[in-house]
Amino acid sequence: MKLLFAVSDRDLLNSYSKLLELDGIDVTRAFDGTQVVMRTAAEKFDIAVISDSLPRVELKELLRLLYDEDIPTIVITEKRVTSDTLCRAELACSYLPLPFLPDELRKAIRLLNDKKQTDNTFTAGDARVDIKQFSMNGIRVTNEEIDILKAVTEELPFSVRHESVYISALNRKLERLHKKARIKYIINKGYRLVCDNG
Amino acid sequence: MDKVRKKIVLYAMTSIFVLLTVLLAVINGVNFTMAADDADIITQVIADRHGAFEGGGTGTGDYKNKTPYHTQTEDIPPKENEAAGSVEPTNKGQAPKGMGPMGPDSPETNKSVRYFTYVFDDKGEATAVTHNITAVDEEEAALWAKSLLNETTGWTRGTYRYRVYNFKDKTYVTVIDQGRELLPSYRILIISVCGELLGLLASFIVLESISKKLARPLEDADRKQRQFISNVEKEFKLPLTVINANTEIIEKESGCTDYTRSINRQVRRMTSLVKDLRALSVINYESDNITEIDFSEIMTAVLDGSRERFEQKNIKLSMDIEENIKVNGDEERVRRVIRELADNSLLFAKTEARFTLTRDSERITLNQYNDTQLSEGTVDQVFDRFITLENADKLDTAGLGLSFVKDTVKSMGGRVTAKVADGVFMLTIAL
Known part of the structure; x- marks a missing residue:
């Protein structure tokens, strides 16, 4: 797997690049936005991990570039991830707030890579979810949101950290798409995708 | 005004209000109690003389027939007045304690005390003993006195002090007008209430102006604590993430030791703490959701x-x-x-x-x-x-x-x- 790892803090960059290399991943390093642009132009990556505070190029532009290159992206952020963050059209496939453990980064990379390999789509209510493209009726959905949508559609349990943030964001996205389905909690059953009128 | 200042002003104002109210209630309470005691001394003296100061009043005796006033006190032995209505004789011929120049033997007393005494026989017929008051006519006084027959002593119609006592199977009702004597007490009460209100207003103005100064140390401490939490969260999360990775690299390259495991444990604990701090520091900001x-x-x-x-x-x-x-x-x-x-x-x-x-x-x-x-x-x-x-x-x-x-x-x-x-x-x- 070829991975672009871009953070401005040298220690973080070196440590995690090394760690991921020890895991057998081919890591390309970048410490500012310009380098991300250059590396992306020069090479094809499977996944990108970038910080939301990279200097020189705005995050939005970088995410657009990576989206156009069809590279699923994990954003490392110092900020709290809220449903607002997820609803903004920032095109990230996953957010990883600092501080995180190496296993959390590994898991995020693995899940994104798995989704990238699949051609599956599924229907959540009357919305169509494209797993590979991380989209629901053309709207970007994150890795965690896809997992939740799939679980609630198939009535399976799921384990996502801060699931309320993702559920709240998903409900807002469903509303934006004018869909009647909403994710609600049913006692003794868990979260289910139900019609808004019950 | 922010919350801390509001609280300081509120607590201080409540304290001042309670303190002033208690103080003024005690002062006025004592003042009115003393006024009641003074009135009781006078009614006691009148009771001792069975309805009139010596020298008599201007009552008509039988108010219905408008007969000339006469005093009955000369016919009554002073020691025989059994106290049915808590009448206890005072030292006759001496000014009772607390009366000063208003003593019962003072020639001014009869003129300055406005009062009436009615005696009721066992059939309830009223006879005026003394009627030395102009504010109340005799008919009204008799009815008024009759309405008090079942009482002993107390205030009636605001400023009138009464005493009911028995002698020789007859019941005497003496009512004295203390309106003039109570006037200074009422004035003190009004001044107290106005003073308290003015005091509260002045306190509010002063507290409002100094509360910012008073609240500053508290606000500073709170702000510093929140700032510290926010800084710790911000400054710790990156190093912790790096230490996490570095420990794993050491373990992968040189093998696991008790020391690397200990570092891992402690770093995980600190990571968890920093995540808690993040949630707490978020509260500082208004939610837009x-x-x-x-x-x-x-x-x-x-x-x-x-x-x-x-x-x-x-x-x-x-x-x-x-x-x-x-x-x-x-x-x-x-x-x-x-x-x-x-x-x-x-x-x-x-x-x-x-x-x-x-x-x-x-x-x-x-x-x-x-x-x-x-x-x-x-x-x-x-x-x-x-x-x-x-x-x-x-x-x-x-x-x-x-x-x-x-x-x-x-x-x-x-x-x-x-x-x-x-x-x-x-x-x-x-x-």
Whole structure:
């Protein structure tokens, strides 16, 4: 797997690049936005991990570039991830707030890579979810949101950290798409995708 | 005016109000008691003389027939006046204690005391003994005196002091007008009330102007604490993430040792603490995501989702949640509040945890109960940052969860309290 790892803090960059290399991943390093642009132009990556505070190029532009290159992206952020963050059209496939453990980064990379390999789509209510493209009726959905949508559609349990943030964001996205389905909690059953009128 | 200043002004004003009210109530109470005592001395003297000062008044004797006034005191032996209405003779011929120049033998007394005395026979027929008052005519005085027959002594019609006493099977009613004597007392009362109001106004003006200065140290301390929490969270998270990675690299390249495992444990613990701090520092900022949320559904979801963890710890979880209770708030924070309550129960409950959510016409109440080893009383300090009360050293908790709960509930305009009674820890959120 070829991975672009871009953070401005040298220690973080070196440590995690090394760690991921020890895991057998081919890591390309970048410490500012310009380098991300250059590396992306020069090479094809499977996944990108970038910080939301990279200097020189705005995050939005970088995410657009990576989206156009069809590279699923994990954003490392110092900020709290809220449903607002997820609803903004920032095109990230996953957010990883600092501080995180190496296993959390590994898991995020693995899940994104798995989704990238699949051609599956599924229907959540009357919305169509494209797993590979991380989209629901053309709207970007994150890795965690896809997992939740799939679980609630198939009535399976799921384990996502801060699931309320993702559920709240998903409900807002469903509303934006004018869909009647909403994710609600049913006692003794868990979260289910139900019609808004019950 | 911000919250701390408001509180300072409110508490100080309440204290000043209570203090002034008590002080002025005592002063005026004593003043009126002394006025009553003075009046009682006069009525006592009149009672000793069976209805009139020596020298007599201007009563008509039989008010119905308008007969000329006559005093009956000459026919009555002074020592025989048995006290049926608490009449006790004073030293005759001397000015009673407290009367000064207004003594009963003073030639001025008869002129200055406005009073009337009526005597009632066993058939209830009234005869005027003395009628030395112009404000009340004799017919009215007789009826008035009759209405007091079953009393002993006291105030009537505001400023009139009366005394009822018996002699030779007859009942005497003496009523004296103390209006003029009470005037200074009323003036003092009015001045006191005005003084208190002016004092409160002046105190408010002074407190309002100095409260900023008074509140500054408290606000500074609070701001510094929040700033510190925010800084710790910001400054620690990056190094911790790097240390996490570096420890793993060392382990992969040189193998695991007790030391690397220890670093891992401690770093994980600190990572968890920093995540808690992040949640707490978020409270500093106004949420821009306030919507109407289904409190009942959120509470049910979070608690039902925690059921497995309760079962693993052999804690019986029960909940009684009224449906469709909606509140305005930040959904993520509210979820976190319920999660913190569940975590709190998981940490401290011995065998049982119970949650209820109810709504009445005025408020929404959430109660969390669990059995506890804590001693009885209020335990509001559990809401302080970094405070844990029970087995704190043995538990992996930073003592920030309930502080988050308090701050969130406060930001929603609610109140949270905690107490221990009969071995049960009870936390109440009122919204």
